[in-house]
Amino acid sequence: MVLVAATGMVATFQPRLVIDPIVPLGILFLYLLAFAFGWMAGQPPATLEGYEPATAGSRNVLAGALAGLLGGLCLGLLLIAITVFDLRGVFINMSPELAEILGFGLPVAAAVFVIAVASAFMGALGAGVHLLSRRVRRALIGALTAVIVFSVLTDLFGQLFAGLSLEPVIDFLYTGRGGALTIIGSVVIFGAFIVLFWWMEGRDSTLRQRVQAMPKGQRSRWQIGAALIILVILYFVPRIMGPFVSQILVTAGIYLLMALGLNIVVGYAGLLDLGYVAFFAVGAYTTAILTSPQSPAFNPEISVLASLPFVMVAAAIAGILVATPVIRMRGDYLAIVTLGFGEIARILLNSEWLAPVFGGAQGITNIPDLQIGPLTFSTPQDYFYPIFLFVLLAAYVTFALQKSRWGRAWMAMREDESVAEAMGVNIVTAKLSAFVVGAILASFGGSLFAAQIGSVFPHTFDIVVSITVLVIIIVGGMGSVPGVTLGALVLIVLPNLLREFSEYQFLFYGVLLIVMMLKRPEGFIPSKRRAQELHTEELSQDAWLEIYGEKGQAEQVPEGAV
Amino acid sequence: MPMLEIQGLNKAFGGLRAINGLELHVDEGEVVSVIGPNGAGKTTFFNLVTGMETPDEGSIVFDGQDVVGLRPNQILKLGMARTFQNVRLFPAMTVLENVMVGQHSRTKAGLFGAVFKTPSQRREEVEIEERAKEVLSFFGTRLAGYRHDQLSMVLSYANRRRLEIARAMATGPRLLLLDEPTAGMNPRETIELTELIGRLRSEKGYTIVLIEHDMQVVRNVSDRVVVLDHGVKLTEGSYDEVSSNEKVIEAYLGRPAELGA
Structure with a gap:
């Protein structure tokens, strides 16, 4: 969080409102991070075969809150540092405006307290998500994401609705072309997506199963049909x-x-x-x-x-x-x-x-x-x-x-x-x-x-x-x-x-690459063989030993060795 | 005329003379075992014959043609295929694909054909697949059916060794060079593999050179045994001749009691 604040992202994003006039992007981004920390800290451990699956409980929430609190305290320290010393000589982005934004305009001591509590709260929320049933969790997170996506991609959606001659929708959802979401608009989007995700739960996979269960001829007809529909949509896209x-x-x-x-x-x-x-x-x-x-x-x-x-x-x-x-x-x-x-x-x-x-x-x-x-x-x-x-x-x-x-x-x-x-x-x-x-x-x-x-x-x-x-x-x-x-x-x-955030494009690239390499080294949609190659170790310990043992051996033993 | 004739072969790695003046011949239809203690130069011998390394001196004549200086893929095409001591399959390719790769040098569809799926390319592709399945069927149920589409890295150790042999068979060789085919196998699997080597000769008509440490296997399959030590051929002859040779016992087999059954 400190890093994000220090790079000036918060200050840059601040004028950009997600929901007019109550949620500015800068602060939202910052506290979403606390949410993410909490989510990670509160994650129940992976279920091992033969063990009872761990049930999420108050402990997870506590862990999330702690993680959030930690982030919040660091942020508080930063705020104090900015107020007490003039850091602008070294970190160009650490301006009084940043302090103003971080501290919600409150005096320093109160601000630090508020930040810590708010971060801990967000962390706890993030962890608390694990307590909800899968269906509720997916609907909530999905709808929240939808609101943020709608807000951040305002240009795209503005263009889309304008292209379909649905200008009234723009006026309803946004404060203007390329503007932020209105309160009513965001509530409507949130509600709509909650319903959508609630309804979707389980249905996407049954559809897939049904297509897979079809006889070959019917399935290929379905696939051709789907491809045609996509082509028609693509034809109209530009x-x-x-x-x-x-x-x-x-x-x-x-x-x-x-x-x-x-x-x-x-x-x-x-x-x-x-x-x-x-x-x-x-x-x-x-x-x-x-x-x-x-x-x-x-x-x-x-x-x-x-x-x-x-x-x-x-x-x-x-x-x-x-x-x-x-x-x-x-x-x-x-x-x-x-x-x-x-x-x-x-x-x-x-x-x-x-x-x-x-x-x-x-x-x-x-x-x-x-x-x-x-x-x-x-x-x-x-x-x-x-x-x-x-x-x-x-x-x-x-x-x-x-x-x-x-x-x-x-x-x-x-x-x-x-x-x-x-x-x-x-x-x-x-x-x-x-x-x-x-x-x-x-x-x-x-x-x-x-x-x-x-x-x-x-x-x-x-x-x-x-x-x-x-x-x-x-x-x-x-x-x-x-x-x-x-x-x-x-x-x-x-x-x-x-484009409005283009200053941070390569920063996001970097973060994305690191996260991908840690969590999904085979890529978003890997080829089948590559996924297997990189995850065999999770399938069986023996396979892991054999693959890596042998690869190592093959590299170490020179060709000529007998 | 022998199928493979090697004369005055020398290879040194720095100061180490891995192969020192080796003379060897293999006749058509023979099974020849190459034995020797660790570091005797057995695998180097295979590497030299298959072109993966270049000899310092000497000639290697296969089927009347000197193969020294040819690339491994050219030598393979002449009809000599090998397996590796530390199984070297293509791990992220399926069992079937591993065998299909083996036929690369016997097929000829070009890039153009591959992109535009010309009739001749399609026909060849079908042939490649059929031939691969046929080769795999030689191993009974071990590498058949659902195993065709498994990645080779998920195979058991013994199956990997079998697949390596299958891949070598798919290249259409006359001479098979097997580098420790039973290494790491349990006794049962070893017996099975010994039988398999016998079938490779009787059913498929391959001439076989194998490096082997397991004396049971050597005794059961070989017509002739060649003993290497420090890159030099100690002796050669039938298993009984070799196993009673004083020099061999001294250099390699240790005490006669260890000769086993």
């Missing part, structure tokens, strides 16, 4: 949501395309590529050079669509160029070398030396819009469709390759390179092909990106892009297409919707 949200979706789509490509390289073939942005750049620049009348090197111009085959070839060549020197490298070494390649690409694009081709720091502008026959794509809403198409294509390629000789060769190489080779997999072609497929998918993303933005600049192709794509597949679930999709949505769409 129309309803307008340019702002569409632009975000387009960005997410481009990242998703890259993530699916990198998923093949890292998730399947196990080749950690930290310079993946280079392939994205190859796609963008190839399109730019071939299509823009401003491109210094190449005339005459061709259309964006006609440039795609060239993009593919250029990406394949780039993939081979990167893969060739790293054929005999593994693990960390490979990562470092690819990192170098990513930087080399950016610096070359930026260099004066190659400015006659790439335009140097000025980049290349005036890239025409994508045209397919009579259709011209210009707005973000238009671009949503071709990008969606390419994402579908990438997902298909991923699935097709996974169930093929190549997919198996890549996985074998990921599992154990030297054994894969001893079992007949040609490591050279396997590595080259993984890099080439990954490069081509990323280059399509780059090409569409260039056409949509209309210009390319070297500084766009920063290492941060590589890292973001990697984080998407790690958080989403390596090797799993739905996981990667969800990862792109969470990591690209959310931060863009929450």
